[in-house]
Amino acid sequence: MMGFIAVLSIPSIIQVLVQTQRSNSEYTSYKRYLSTHLHMLSWYSYELKPGSKSWRSLETVRKRHLRAGTTARLKNQGTVSQRDLSLTIFGFMGFAMLKPDEFQITQLKEGDLDAFVHFWGVIGSMLGIKDRYNICRKTYEETHQICQVILDKVYTPCLTNVPEYFEHSARAMTVGASAYFSNIEANFVIYKTKHLANVPGYIYTEVDRLVLLRKLKRCRCK
Known part of the structure; x- marks a missing residue:
C-alpha cells in the first residue's frame, strides 16, 4: 500500500492518473486498486506462460498503460514513459527490497532474494520496460543499489515536496x-510512506527519534 502511495508523488505519473479519472474519488480508487491487487495476486499465484491467468493479466495491464499514455498525449498531459514504468515497479518492490524488516520479510533459504528480484524483473519486462530501464538487475546486490539511488534521488525529494493532487489522490x-x-x-498510511522514504522529520520508532536528535545536535554544534 505504501508503495502505491509513493508512486503518486511522481509528478509525471500522477498527471496521467488524474486525467484518466480512475483515481479521483474513493469509489474509482477502490475499483482501480482492487483491480491492481487482484492482478498482482495472479502474478504470484499462477505460472507465467502464454495463455495462463498471470500472462493474460499482464497483457491487460500493459494495454491499459498504453491506452493511458495515448490519451494523455492527445490531451497534452504527458505520457507513460519508461522512467514512469520503472518507478512504478519500485512502488511494488522497492521498499520491501530496501527495508525488509519493516515488513517482516526474511530470506527462508539461500537464493530467495535473487528469486524476488528475478520475479519483478520479468514482470517489468512483460509490462514493456526495456532492459536498460529495468531496475531489477541480474543480482540482488545491484538491484538493491539501484533502488537505494531511486529512493534517495527521486522518492525522498518527491515525497518531501509532493505535487498537486497528491494529498487528494492518496486519501482517495x-x-x-x-x-x-x-x-x-x-x-x-501517508505518514508511514514518508517515513519509509526517509522524508526528514517523519520518525516512527524510538530509534528514529534518537537518530534525529543526534542529527539536530550535530547541526547546532556547527
Whole structure:
C-alpha cells in the first residue's frame, strides 16, 4: 500500500492518473486498486506462460498503460514513459527490497532474494520496460543499489515536496482500499510512506527519534 502511495508523488505519473479519472474519488480508487491487487495476486499465484491467468493479466495491464499514455498525449498531459514504468515497479518492490524488516520479510533459504528480484524483473519486462530501464538487475546486490539511488534521488525529494493532487489522490486511494483492507487509515498510511522514504522529520520508532536528535545536535554544534 505504501508503495502505491509513493508512486503518486511522481509528478509525471500522477498527471496521467488524474486525467484518466480512475483515481479521483474513493469509489474509482477502490475499483482501480482492487483491480491492481487482484492482478498482482495472479502474478504470484499462477505460472507465467502464454495463455495462463498471470500472462493474460499482464497483457491487460500493459494495454491499459498504453491506452493511458495515448490519451494523455492527445490531451497534452504527458505520457507513460519508461522512467514512469520503472518507478512504478519500485512502488511494488522497492521498499520491501530496501527495508525488509519493516515488513517482516526474511530470506527462508539461500537464493530467495535473487528469486524476488528475478520475479519483478520479468514482470517489468512483460509490462514493456526495456532492459536498460529495468531496475531489477541480474543480482540482488545491484538491484538493491539501484533502488537505494531511486529512493534517495527521486522518492525522498518527491515525497518531501509532493505535487498537486497528491494529498487528494492518496486519501482517495486509502479510503477506497479500506473497503477490502479494513485496518488501514489515511493519515497513518501517508505518514508511514514518508517515513519509509526517509522524508526528514517523519520518525516512527524510538530509534528514529534518537537518530534525529543526534542529527539536530550535530547541526547546532556547527
